[in-house]
Structures are given as C-alpha cells and as structure tokens.
Amino acid sequence: MSHPAETTPGQLVAVDGLTLRYRRHTALAGVSFTAGEGVTGLLGPNGAGKTSLLRILATAMPPDAGTVRILDTDPLTTAGRLATRRRMGYLPQQPGFFPNFTAYEFIDYVAILKEITDRRQRRDETLRVLAAVGLSDDRGKRIKALSGGMRQRVALAAAIVGDPRVLILDEPTVGLDPEQRLRFRELIADLGEGRVVLLSTHQTEDVSALCHRVIVLDRGVVRFDGPPPQLTALAENRVWHSAERSPQAVAAWRTGVGTVRNIGVPPAAADLVPATLEDGYLLLLDPSAATEVAA
C-alpha cells in the first residue's frame, strides 16, 4: 500500500506508487519519485511508460493506483486538477495545431484557455513567449506555412504561455534537425531556471546536456533515479575500444574511426575509454547486466 505523496521544500512534484494498466499490459508498476526545480530527464525505451506517466502528471488521465502531488495540490481531485492545470504547461509528444491560425493567433488562443483575459496582459504574454522561442518575426505566418521545427517552437510557446511553474515536455526534440535540437536545448535549459521541467526523451545527449537529474523507466518500473554523472558512472571501466567486436559485450558497434566500441565485457586487446551517459543507460537496460549493475 502506498502512502500519499508529499512534497517537501524543494520537491515540487511527488509521485508515489503510481500504477496504470491497459488491459493485461502494465504500463506503470508502482512508480515513485520526487522532482524539484531544474530539468529532470525521463529516459526509457519505447513502451517504458514515459508518456503514460507524463499524461497522468499532466492530468490527462488518472492512474489505477498511487498518489501524485504537484505544487502542494492533488491533481487527482477535481479542485486539485484545475489548480494544477493553472500552473502547468504541457507539450505532448505529437502536439496539434490549428493550421489556419497564425502563430500569434494560436498562442493568443491558448492564453485565453489559460484564463489570461486581460487583453493587454495577454498580448504582452503572447509576444513574450513568441520572442522567447525565437518566433517574433514569424508570428504573423499561418502555422501551416511554418517548418516542422518552427511548429515545435510554437508548441513550446503554447506550453510556456502563462509562465507555468511546472513544465512537462514529452519528447520535444523528436524530428528536429541538429541545429534545431541545439536551439531547443538552449530553450529548455533556460526554462529549467526556477521551474520544474520534466523532460521525456530518447536522446541521452539531451539528458547529459540539460538535466541535473535523470530517471530511467523500463517496463513501468523506475530503474534509475539520480544525477546523470551517476548514470554515466555505471559504465565506468566498462567501455573499451578494440579492433574486433566482443561476443559477450552488452552492446558493440563500429565507430566512425574504425574501432569497435564495446560496452560490458571487453574483447582481447582492448583500450579502456571514458564512459558516456548512453553507455550507462545501455548497460542499465540490458537484462544480462542488470543484476550486475544493481549490485
């Protein structure tokens, strides 16, 4: 039995024992964690339960069991849900747009739905977030005329309008080219100052670059919760470069310089190289290495 989640000073989001089932499939199996200001990364393979977890936190659906507390309110109650929604921004995995609206009109529309009713305040806020995501010059363009990256920025602007204390970003960099991803990293890093940002991603580089903390979810269970260097440390002394692939390696691939990067068991005549967060992540998720890592 789980106890009600409580937030302590600095912990603005607290999740305890969250469970969610889709018929026979268990999406979340007793997930618990807390999060404070800054960017918290949520890593995990497809089907790990990341999106389900974020949708529960975003008040899109209730869990089957467990408790949630966000900014000292319980979003699973009617009153708490409304209070949470008033202080939260959510960028779903596949945000939709009104294609015939201009970027300005769309953000203005979202601002109204966030109950910013004063016309001047709404205009200022709309212009502010559009400037923040670098769309000031394109605010008059219809969304259907914008590129994929620009649309993603419109979606981020929609999430941050109203200056929410908690931001939930579900794979915001998917489909972006490297330059756009860099731009997004800058935006998200800025957003993490003074806010709780929960960032779901497949990109370990994003986590390394942005997050002060990372939670790894696998098959509905939290497999890791700590700072990124700690996840990287899981792979310390376990990454080698060699000429040949190690048959016992957890993962091995030929790099651009022609050597093979082996994670886990080293092959003969291998050179130990510094580990990355991705190495730690891969090692963590490998069933054969799981026991070893846990130990």
Place this chain on the structure above:
Amino acid sequence: MTGTSLAPAPTSRPPVTPRPRGAVSALFRIEAVRLLRHPAVLTGLLLYLALWAYEWGTGGLAHRYPVLQDEDRYSQVPLLLVAAGAFIASNLALTRAQRSGVAAVTDLLALAPWRRTLAQLLAPLPLAMLSGLLVGARVAHLAAAPGAVGRPSLLELATGPLIVLLAGVAGVAVGRLTSMVAVGPLVILGMAIFTLVGAVTLGRPMLKWWGLVAIEDEFEPPLPADLMHRPVTAHLVYLAACAAVCCAVALARSGVDRRIGVTAVGVTTVLAVVAGAGQSVTVPGDVAARRSVAEREPSAQQTCRTVDTVTYCAFRDFEGRIDQWSTLVGGMLRHTPPDRAADRYVVRQRLLFGATTSSVSISPPLAVWAADDARAGTPGAVPVGTKWGTDQIGGDAMLSFAGHFAARVVTGEPPTEASALSVCRSRAVLVLWLAATATEETTAALRSLLPRTGGSVVLPLLDSSLGLSIGRQEVSVVRSLLDRPADQVAQQVIANWAELTRPETGTERAASLLGTRVLGPAAEGARC
C-alpha cells in the same frame, strides 16, 4: 539566440487571476470574429447580397410594388444561405481541436470544456445580429420604393436572424456529437429537404411550421396585416426552443454536471415539442370574423381619396396603392371623350377569399358588394384586388383591373354578370385597347399574357369566375393597334366613341373605324 529570458517571471509581475467568465468572453470575441470571416459564412452573405444587387441592378426593384407585410417573410428564405454558412462554420470551429489534434493540449488547460463550448454557442450571435441588419436594410430599401405599401412585422423580420442563430448553435451541437466533417453537409441537406417538403405540401400547412421557414402560397393575394394569420410568435418560440435544445445538448456533451445536462436537454426538448405543437395553423375565430367583414362590407375599414373625378377606397395598409391605381385610371380616361372622363367613378379595394385555392372558381358576392357600396354612398364601384405588380401574377391583376375599369367606362355599368357579357365585339376591342394602353406596364402585361392564352384573353375579376372574355379576333385587332402610337389611335377612338361603344357594333367595323382590320377567324364556340 532568444531575445527574451525564459527564467520565471519576476515576482513583481501580477499573477494570472483565474477569471473563467472573462475567458469565455474573450474566447467568444475571437470565435465570433473567426465565424464572421469564415469562407462559408462569407459565401452565404455574398450570395444574399448578390441576389439583392442583381434585383437592384436589373431594375427589378424599380418596377416592384412590395407589400411589406409579405416582404418581411420573403426575407427569411435568402437568409437560409447565411444560416447554412453559420452551421458549417460553427461546426468546423467546434471540431477544429479534435480534427487538428490540439485537443490533447486544450483539454488540459484551465478553461473547462463546457465554458469553451459556451463561448462557441455565443459566437453566432454577432452574425445573427448582422443578418438582422441585412434584413432591416433590405426591407427599408423596399419600403423606400415608390410602390411600397403595408407594414412589416418585426416578428417576421426577427425570424431570419433567429434561424441563423439556431443554425450556428446547431453546428456546435452536432460538432459535440461527432467530429466527422461529413455530417455537417448531410444535416444541411436534410434540413433543405425538410423545408422543401414543407413548401410543396401546402395542403398540410402544419408540416411547414416544424421546419425553419414557413413558406406561403405566393399565388394568394396579399392581405391587410390585421387579417393575416401566421403563428409567428409561436414559431419564434419554437425556433428559440430548438436553439435551447442545441445549447443543452452541446453543454451536456462538454462535461457539465451530468444531472444538470440531462435535465436541461429533457426540459428544452419538451419545450420545443410543446412550442412546435403550439403553432396553430387554424385561423382563429376573431380573425375569420374580421376577414368575413372585410370581404363583404369593407367600406367601414377603408379610407377613400378622390383624385380628379375618381374616388379610390383602400384598406389602410394599401392606401399607397391609390397613386398607382390613379395613374392607370388616368391613362385610360385620357383616351376617352371628355364627357366620359368627367364622369364620377369609384374604385373600391376588395378581398375574395378562397378564389385562388378553391378547385372550383367562385363567384364574387356582387349583390353584397353593391349593398355595401350603396351604404357607403359609392354605388357602382369597380373592384380592385390587393395583387399588383409587373410579374405574371401582379401584371395580370393590373391588366384585369384596367379591363374592368375600362368596361365600366365603356358600358356605363359596374361589373356584373350581365355587363361582363355585354363586352363583346367592338366593345371588347375598345375595353382591351384602353386597358392595354393605360400604362406601359399594362401594355407589357398584355404582351406577356398573350403567349400563355392562345390568342384570346380572359380578364377575371379578383381571380373569380366572373371575367371579361375577349375573343381572338378582338385581341388581334388590339395587337395591331398596339403597333401604332396610342395618341393617334386615341383620336380615332374619341371621334368614333359612340359607335365603338354600341353593343351591336361588330369587330370588323371597329377595326375599320380604327384604321386596321381583323386577322383570322373567330374562335369556335366564342361567347359573343
């Protein structure tokens, strides 16, 4: 990279105070403007204006004689175009979030879905008001026409805008039931068929009142406003109740408290059914009694005015028509000898109920009318109906009145069975020529009538069985006379008046006196 810091707002910035009502109001403004700018609405408005402009541009309005208590309801049908636009636009606006996938975000924002729906239900209001302005402007335009008579009903004028509003909220309600785009056009098609069925089943008038627009049999002559019976108030209540049903359904589907939603849908549906059934089409007893008096003894309800030697008596709503009657009568008397033109004549407006709807031609109550004229001190009055105009209905009525007035001048008797029978041969030529040359419009009316009649002409008295029957030979003489200047023919008419008006003067003789000849044989079985 970014021009503005994304750090949390400084504490000095005023926090957003939750104001759901203000958000509804702001959203309403945005949705209302988008609705007004929607291509479907703009198309409806443009078509409405195009119809009006076409009528104006082609001179149709210059030759119209609008009866405003009928024009008010005619304004409703063109507004169906705007209503269709409102339905499509509001339906698309409501389903926009679902269709574009934005609902994944907007459904999680602070403003509750039912409040968003409320804003969208309010959004068609400005369009309805704009429709009201359009209707008002059109009726004002018609009222400014020289031939306009009568007074429009505010309730009839309000019906069109209410239909637009109903269509708008219906679009929202349907959108709340399904986000399938194809449903909207299907609903419009269904409503169009229902309205059409209501229009073509005039024999069962109740059916049409369950639709949006209750179309009347436009062959019926216009009536004074106080003799009309259309359950307009009940229809407005019915339409408003239907709009309320749509609002209740839309809100119930948007997450309002289930009990409240179900109750609202139930109550408004009952209200709509009761209001629909309350649209009584049976003419109330007091209206029927007033109609009977107006048909048999109208003199007490009429106002008379004398122009030159002719006294015209009209129902109050039709007083403006006296100028047109006077112009027509003056045009005929100008072609008669001075002593006939100086005679005292009376024209009295008459109603004859059932003449156009009855399957059997009905006889006018001439004896009752004569008694009424005698009581009013206007014996021998020539009846004139309420139809007037240049189309096939109004133009024929105009020519018929001219014919009966001409017969009064030629025979010296008011219209009776006997006097109608006495208009034969030379008299028939003279009567038809006088009627046709009264104004340019009567000339045009005769030219329009002839292709439809096979050569002969019947000029009925107020659509009754009593009429002047002008044979083919007499008509042929008049046709040839119309090819000559009327003043030239008039000189011959005046010079030969005595012989032309004698009952026994033949058609060939009349033609000869007027400088023309008879073309073709007389029709078989001709009355004269």
